[in-house]
Amino acid sequence: MMNGPGRVSPGSAAPAEERGCSWLNIWVFLIFALSIKAAIVTLCLLVPFCHSSDQPSALQQQFSEWECDSAVPQGTDRGWMCCPKGWRRFQGSCYFLSPDTMSCAESAQNCTGMGSQLVVITSKAEQEFLSKQKNQDMQSDNLYIGLFEDDVDQWQWVDKTPYNATAAFWRKGEPSNILDENCTVIHVPEVTLNNWNDVIPTRKHHRICEAAAVIV
Template identity: 35%
Template sequence: MTSEITYAEVRFKNESKSSGTKSEPPAAPKEKTSPYKSNPGFSKALFLSLLILLLLLAISFFIAFIIFFQKYSHLLKEKKTVKEFTHTALDCMKENLTMEDKNWNESEKNCSGMKAHLLVINTKAEQEFITGKLDKNWAYFVGLSDPEGTGHWQWVDQTPYNQSATFWHPGEPSSHPDERCAALNARWQNWGLNDIPCGESHRSICKVMKIYL
């Protein structure tokens, strides 16, 4: 019995390099791309916007600082003004109210030099308050006079003269033509107005004008 030999060609998928055929290299993995592509123009615009915003904030802060500083300076100035012009009645009386002996005209001139005038008395309470601080051994010129010697008395600040509201000693003013100026003095320990010659030398009382703040 004769055996038959069959030959078959067998090929393997993995061929070696020596087979003479060129194999293609494996494909490189594709690079993942972002859905937002890089845009240099967009980055520059964003940077400029942030820079402008910071600049505006800096300018706003600077303006606010200037306004605050001006208001603060104005407030300090007002406080300083109030401090300079705030006086109590007692302090003014002790330091500036009375002056040494002079005649009536000199006394009024000195008061005017201090932006004041000789005392004008409007109420009995005011007179009692003032005389409570005075020395009863002295007479004090006030801002009341009769320039023409006709009995027409007038205050230096043009306040209307009202004899019923003027606190003379009993029997005063007299009718003597040389007694044309008024002074406060204590008669029998009681204070009141007395008309005396304007040329006599006495102390005087100045009244500071009102200061409105």
């Protein structure tokens, strides 16, 4: 019912062109929403770590390139274990062998700055793995690990893991307890599994940083 030229009374149907525009707007909105969802899904596939329930670790915040494989521990519903590109994975950890050398304190700070720590060795298997690792440009140098002497004969891992002298891998005659030798290195030239050596912290050596692998 028309109340006047070009006017529609309350309750009467809207013109056909207005109804058509309304349906068109809905379809445009749905297409736009689906496009956004598809883009998010694609991003999640390309960037491992797109899980809304997870907070990114310090390691994830430092690196943009990752290498992943499907070696996942039992009991998880995720399909990949990832380390930053260039790091080496063993079991549930990622390891970085530095190409440059630093003092003991600088090495610890460098690892922390990458969202990791100087390596903490907790098993014979891990010691065997690390003893076989070597950078191509590393001829006969040492690698700092995260074991420090707080006091005389009081050794402490950087993450406060209890130190077990019976599960340590010191070279024969080490630790020597020489004054100021309160940092620990893996002695690269040593061919046996017992290759830890206490050193003066100002000496510059390579380092091994460790962080938990990211499971996605």
